[in-house]
Amino acid sequence: MEGECELRAGPGAEPMSSTPPWWDDAWRYLQRRRESGRLPHAVLLAGPQGIGKGAFAEEWARALLCETPVAGGRACGRCRACRLSAAGTHPDRFRLDPVEGRAIPIDAVRALCGFLTLSGNYGGWRVALIVGAERMTIAAANALLKTLEEPGARTMLLLVSDRAGMLPATVRSRCQRIVFPLPPRAAALAWLNANAGGEEVDGALARAGGAPFAALEWIRSGAEDPRPELVRELAAVAGGRTDPAAAAQRCAARGAGETLRWLSSCVMDMVRLRCSSQPAVLRHPDLREPLQRLAAACPPQRLFRYLDRLGAGEREAAGSMNDQLLLEDVFIEWRELSAPLRRGRG
Template structure:
């Protein structure tokens, strides 16, 4: 492992929707009841990694104040400059790859060394569901015998994918997405947009503010617009599923399937509520109402289940043939409004 993979400077922030979780951890630490392992659980894109970094900064600070690190002690200076030698980040070596057992063994060695700056040694492991079975089992020994003044902070986006024996040895810190009001206000300020634009963006990203921020900055609006237009063209028989699959072969497949999943969820809302007032993709309202009117519940739910299964497969690091997978889904999409 390269030194840059172990020692990070912090970019920590306490988002307003995590104040309860933050106060809980601070109280545990101040009362000397901080557990040796925390498991931060919640949907992606809401800031769990930033919360973990803020916790690490507070716990490692030599002169913590009531609700924040002092920012001036040796530990704080290290954390915010060159990186702290007693803080260890463990992530997959490559995007989409699992966390391997050898990585966990290196972590175990770190956990049992003496802290170079005194105080705590802290590990931030993300995402916990990416540990393969061997790695998770290797971590169990560290969780059972963590050593003195150590804290493991595990972050998971899919709690059900974390080994039960790992979950049971951590104190859970459930991280919920912010309310619509809080999220809209925050995103409006970050992007300097009005509340309506922020709300529409949040609807697209299922209420995850940081995903919305990234979505806007990375220019995903154009890709989404092109993909939704292509879906509409398929229904109108202007393009074939094979043609559209070829057009989007280089795009992030999970991103595309997430948008498609959101559209199908909106169709279900229309069917179940006999209303389009609660749909999220308001810019596709006409198409969604047309599908709800001209398709069947069996077709819609069958396709929704297929998209969910394929997304789970991608997230579990399966490596399918993207062209064939997308073609199969788009063929079923084309059949939604046909007899």
């Protein structure tokens, strides 16, 4: 069993070719452990959403399965294993992906554990990925514990989570944790320019709160920015211009999980605006003014409590059958919290 030793993965001194530089420290750390035959059996890749933790896990899995790895332990991209990995059909790789906004059920985890008890098809490693690991139900997480503790030889489990704090302590304590920080803006922009280019790179990175993979997805999908509408809903509910049910109905189209995620990051910025003595460094600097107006009337302690409520809401959203009801509840609490705004107006 590995301890909860933490590695801060930051931008490395010598960037590896073609991979984001903010992966370098984590990669080198795992590679050193691999070379010395002490690779952890279970790793939790944690850090903010949209910085490429899932892509890192895939890349590491490919490298581990590769039959003829090249310098730095990278996958060769040419061998039989690499071709199977690229096609997503390598028989020694298993990936659990939750349906967007939904929980990972116990059956899925049991299937993964069953896969790991088989011996490898190609005599090498067996790798399992759980992306969005915080969405495992309690029963699913419990079903994983024994495998986390005794996964078998040449077996590696990669858990990926932007909300590692939501994982049960029993799971976290059985994983080696690698925390990816938000990359420096210059590195993120350089990487985005190399992968997307164009004029919208700067704006997309700002919208994504500095998370380059999220920005790239935004650019490629052409999806619209959900934040201004969400902030308008918050202002309208706080100002008594719309009722929570109507706001919830409009937001439910995007799904409760995603809406709550954005809400949490906006409320976190309000906390920063209320609590920082210097100009606060925000996740959403382009929304500073409207968030400042909303934050002004909310006591910080109540904002903290509201953040807890939103966190609980995210857990509920994973198993929720009624997104609108959940969001309505959240907007009702926001209306209570922001009551001073209405008193200020009246």
